[in-house]
Amino acid sequence: MGRVVNVVVAGIGGQGALKASDILADAACRAGHDVKKAEIHGMSQRGGSVQSDVRFGDKVHSPMVPRGEADFLVVLAADQIEVNRPALRAGGMILGPELFDEKALPNRRSLNVALLGALSHHLDIPEALWLDALRAALPERLHELNEKAFRVGRETAARLTR
């Protein structure tokens, strides 16, 4: 069985964490992977913690990332990092809001997409597929702004890992 990539996306209800995980899952799907995504809806939309697991590879069984096996932890709210840290494997990577100076982003609401841009630098999914997934998930009036946020994220990650 091929390796499965495990990503946990976390934040607070209303920040767009679930939207980000939708876009990631769609991009992985477009790249031809088997994909599963798990999240809990319901009371979480009332300002509580939100967490979504995305797994992709040749064949994915459980939709939930096993504890300590996440390759990436994408966190939209700084106070959710410690809460979700046990999900991360040794040597796994945290991508959090501190990556960006708020002024560098088109607006605060695009943090979710900027973090996806940063994540995209570390994943083997073609940029064009990311952008297709982004456009499919958002209304047209938000495309330009979010594509910009995505590029900011992608370039920031490239700069930091150079």
Added chain:
Amino acid sequence: MEKKLLSGDEAVALAAVDAGVALGTGYPGTPSTEILETFGAEGGRARWAPNEKVALEVGLGAAFAGARVLVTMKHVGVNVAADPLFTAAYTGVSGALVLVSADDPGMASSQNEQDNRRYAVAAGIPMIEPSDSQEAYDFLLEAIALSERAKLPVMLRMTTRVCHSMSLVERRGAIAPAPPPTFVRDIAGRVMVPAHARPAHRKLRARLEEIRRANETSPLNVWRRGSTSLGIVTSGIAWQHVQEAARTASLFRVGTVYPPPIEALRAFAKSVDRCVVVEEGDPFLVEQMRIAGIAVEGKPEAFRFGELSVDRVRRILAGDATPEPAPPRATPPRLCDACPYHPVYGTLKKLDCIVAGDIGCYTLGVMEPYRAMDTCVAMGASIGVGLGLRHALPEAEARRVVSIIGDSTFVHSGLSGVVEMVYNPPPTGHVIIVLDNGTTAMTGQQEHPATGRTLEHLATSRFSIEGFARACGVPQVHVVDPVSEADGFEKLLKERLAGNELSLIVARRACVLAAADIRKWDKENAERAAACAAGCEVR
């Protein structure tokens, strides 16, 4: 066909479309809600019923007529629908009737974690259980076919992870349509007086035995041969965890949960040195197997609670009884900042009320800073529990008791509580506050009879909460806006608590999350009505 990333709920809805389901009905409840919403959005005839019992009864009638029907609800909803369910097993159906029970192990958004596989046994209803979205799609088609073949209602059991996880689904294309509905009289088969019910029960048991025999070789069950030292019997989402946690073991996945393929399971258990049942929730399959005299190992009691995961399955298989790591301390949900219920809970706290609460967003009034809820048990229970407290408590305390119930919950199962209040009034009277935010907010803003709009947000007759209370004979019925008339609300509540008269106060103000949509739908409906008045064709 191309594969699409879908939730289990969406997959069930698309299967219902492809199966030619003529009617989908149910009551919103996490994690089942999206099934009917998607079915409606995909062109299916989808309806919200006032509660699960009515939904099942409407579904049963349609299936008596020969239609294919889908009825959806969360696990606790099946409790509400249980009365017709048990006897529907005796009457059977002429078309197809599939009841989706969406269970919530771990209680992501529920008041208990009951395991509804027990209902299949108790009622004598065949049950099948998928483990991902593709199976949710395939199993719904299979459930429709089985229901038509066996002439029985069939339960499709799902759980939170299967409902809400997304995985790839390939649609099969439409299946052959059902014959057009027609009424065929069958008095002995559908009028369950004792003389008819006695033979009907025997017939049901004979049918279940036939299904059990067919289940022994059903393709919904999977026997995957591996190492003979360890064999694992599993079902539902646990099947996915097990495949990852035990790559070399022999595996038996039970898709036909009830009646289980007991002889196949006996043969499987015999083929391995150690046979362990790994299942989420109650020890259901373990008990079924042990009753049949099959020696199997179950999971330790600690794993009855909460969801399973790959980690927890590894622990079960390793016999690891060390304490599990504590789950992360997540930020709990709370009332939205602009929620119109804030002033209500502020007042209840200030007046030190004893609050019999109910189920919905407003249950969050139990959180800080209010802590203004003293009971929450079941849909509609606020009224009965409040009345009981009033009957039993000494007068000074009885006067502080208030029942709090949301608009959708009130329509769901608060109505008979009002009748009880009028019929058996406590000596100090009682006060019911209906928190009417114009939507079923907690489950994601679904319509209900008191919004006056259908599932698809089209205009229909509006059930009047205050009109109902007046018609029941409640002497004091008031409607207030808890935000713009906050002072008036407090004054009114004080006055009603001091008196001995029965009171119902509707605290009416739209949910902040739904208000803009409600305005939009009402405007569109008004435009439609105007266009129709001007002579267009009524759709």
